[in-house]
Amino acid sequence: MPRGADRPFVHEAVLGVALLLGLALGVAVVAALIATVLSLLVG
């Protein structure tokens, strides 16, 4: 599909939600890392 061409809406929606979930997962992983390291250091 050429760049900038209109994709079907469902395709866009699935892609958007998947990317958002990926972003949320990234946030959670980074947070878990910080929490674990700090609780090991301080606790």
Place this chain on the structure above:
Amino acid sequence: MLLRPGADDLRLIGFYLGKVFLGLSLVMVLPALVALYLGEWNSLTSFVIGAALCASIGAVTEARLATRRALTWAHGMVTVALSWLLGAVLAAVPLHLSGHYDDLLSAVFEGMSGLTTTGLSVINDLDHTTLSMDFYRHLLHFAGGQGIIIVVLSLFAAGGGSIGTLYISEARDERILPNFIRTSRFIFRVAATYAVIGTTALYLVLLGAGFGPARALYHGTLLFLGAFDTGGFSPMQASVAYYHSAGVEVVVMVLMLAGAISFGLHFQLWRGDPRQVLRHIETRTLAISTSALFAVVCFGLLRNGAYDGTEPLLRKGLFTLVSAVSSAGYQVNPGTTYLSDWGVLAPAAIVAAMAIGGMAGSTAGGIKALRVGIAAKTLIHDVKKLLQPESALVVTSYHVGKRQILRDSTARAATSLLLLFIVTYLLGAVVGLAYGGYDITQTLFESVSATSNIGLSIGVTEPSMPRGLMAVYLVQMWLGRLEFVAVFALLGYLVSLGRGRAKT
């Protein structure tokens, strides 16, 4: 010298205000239908009275003030400022009639809190309100939340190049799609898709947590409205803590995050261009500031012995932080625990997160990641300039969907709004202190929460709070939502009404 507005200017503003009130009456019709279906007759009467009042004002303006003149930038600003203020008063009518509020001011406070997607609440006995009244409170979040985006984007669509620097500064001029109708349609489709997915996800986790199907659907819908519109009203007094469910907390967290992302970025996400999202100055600002603040929250909580282990840090600390950054304001512990168990460091980090807020062009409040990012870039730019020989040309750029050069006017506007927010935070905190009975942690927390339209409460906002303080928070919510500019425009307009030069 300002020009004195003529009768036809006021007529134009009145006409568009009437349209807003007509919209508000529609917002009241939906819960009225719910009340009718459930047989909640008292609530039904309240909604009918409220809707009739809004609709008749709308009808009168439509009949008497109809005009074909186009809105100018100044008219738009004044209309926006007035519609949020008067809208809160009209939205308060059914709330006041419900009998759950001590006085009219409390009901207007709740209306403003709903429309500005703040989520601070002064309702009595929330757990026993009628279902339709609760639905209405959450619907206010949706109306105000999606409303502000449409308003902002439509002003940009209409304003073109002549927009004041204060607004351009925010680089909010990234119009998502070339025309306004298509933009709003896109926003509506995105919101509708998230509504279906979010409500379904909440429905399933609530079923898993032991709710019956009807109750799960009701709570799921309301939680979705509160989370995605970064509002923070909840169906139960205990907020999200009521559910005692990690599943609910995770879904609400993702929805709050989605709500705090600007529609410009949603557009990039949906078009499948994640690189743009990662390069965007707002994503980077939020990633850096949130990670750093989360480390501070964890450190503060561990130091204070509030929790130990990774799980409570994530479920209490991360949730509260995401709730603060996204400006939703859902709580997983009673507000007073911030004071009694959390020590000083962790609440301080939460206050900082609330002050920064989410992304510009989303329903989130606060200074906005964009301005904080631009202010940081400005600082770096100035230091670079200091270290280079005088003749050297220092160019700093940032990404907002496309690469942009940092200009002086942009930097100045971003920092002046940042300053305005900070002054408002502090003023509100000082007023709170003047009432005695509260310490600085409490008043600063609550003042920042109100101005940034967050809704987290440390316990100051409650039905019996001092009425003067309630009025101050009400104004702070209004100022914060409209980011000062529209309110200043309104004040300027009022001044010019009295002292302006007559048009020739």
